[in-house]
Amino acid sequence: xxxxxxxxxxxxxxxxxxxxxxxxxxxxxxxxxxxxxxxxxxxxxxxxxxxxxxxxxxxxxxxxxxxxxxxxxxxxxxxxxxxxxxxxxxxxxxxxxxxxxxxxxxxxxxxxxxxxxxxxxxxxxxxxxxxxxxxxxxxxxxxxxxxxxxxxxxxxxxxxxxxxxxxxxxxxxxxxxxxxxxxxxxxxxxxxxxxxxxxxxxxxxxxxxxxxxxxxxxxxxx
DNA sequence: GCGACAG
DNA sequence: ATCTTGTCGC
Numbered sequence: 001x002x003x004x005x006x007x008x009x010x011x012x013x014x015x016x017x018x019x020x021x022x023x024x025x026x027x028x029x030x031x032x033x034x035x036x037x038x039x040x041x042x043x044x045x046x047x048x049x050x051x052x053x054x055x056x057x058x059x060x061x062x063x064x065x066x067x068x069x070x071x072x073x074x075x076x077x078x079x080x081x082x083x084x085x086x087x088x089x090x091x092x093x094x095x096x097x098x099x100x101x102x103x104x105x106x107x108x109x110x111x112x113x114x115x116x117x118x119x120x121x122x123x124x125x126x127x128x129x130x131x132x133x134x135x136x137x138x139x140x141x142x143x144x145x146x147x148x149x150x151x152x153x154x155x156x157x158x159x160x161x162x163x164x165x166x167x168x169x170x171x172x173x174x175x176x177x178x179x180x181x182x183x184x185x186x187x188x189x190x191x192x193x194x195x196x197x198x199x200x201x202x203x204x205x206x207x208x209x210x211x212x213x214x215x216x217x218x219x220x221x222x
Numbered sequence: 223g224c225g226a227c228a229g
Numbered sequence: 230a231t232c233t234t235g236t237c238g239c
Contacts, residue, residue: 045229047230054230082230084227090230091229113228123228140228181228 001105003096004131016086017120024122026130031189035135037063039070040200041106042209043098043128045091046217052077056094057217059209060106066200066208072101073220084144087113088124095128108196109136109185110209115193117144117160117167117183129186136185137193139200139207143170143181152176155198169194173201180205 010016040063045056054077060070074097080089114123115138123144129136143160147170150156154175160168160183168183171194182197184190200207206214 045230047229049231082227082229084229087228118228138228142228144228 020122037107042213044213055217055220056098059212074098088127115183115185125185135187140181
């Protein structure tokens with residue numbers, strides 16, 4: 001698929017923050033009318049110990065059968081350090097390169113990280129959504145906001161909060177396991193994002209999309 | 223100074 | 230993220 005590559009790239013954390021503050025106004029938290037994804041993409045990045053070599057993978061699954069219809073990998077390097085809140089600048093280049101190698105354009109991007117559940121309301125899922133123009137959402141393994149543990153049954157959820165502001169949901173994707181943290185990325189609402197997350201977790205805690213992307217980028221480094 | 227801190 | 234063995238449970 002065609003991707004609009006970032007025109008400018010930050011050299012410092014300060015510049016990265018400035019970019020987030022400028023792009024965050026482009027985030028749309030409403031689901032397009034008639035939105036019914038036929039394909040869903042999962043994205044993930046693996047890191048090589050001791051180096052700055054990374055591998056990004058994107059897998060595209062049929063939304064109903066969860067069968068894989070496409071995939072792509074991109075091996076590259078990361079120069080940006082890991083800073084909580086600026087995580088996207090570490091993975092964005094390689095993820096965009098992988099997306100460009102896709103032969104189809106997915107209807108929804110499911111990211112391994114936060115969407116608007118972010119200090120400046122612009123996590124990786126928002127960034128990828130805005131740059132591609134595609135609906136996107138974040139399913140993170142850890143939260144950045146406060147939350148009360150949801151009931152133990154699959155499907156139970158509690159709001160992810162920053163004071164009174166709702167940033168996302170702590171969603172129980174499987175009964176009796178630690179919840180995942182779902183938040184809006186771009187062009188989707190929180191209810192739909194959670195519904196999609198649940199559909200993608202028929203058996204495991206993490207979405208089938210991120211599980212397969214994780215395995216793919218890991219193999220690419222080995 | 224001390225603890226937190228997506229991946 | 231990554232380094233890592235065994236172990237408890239279905």
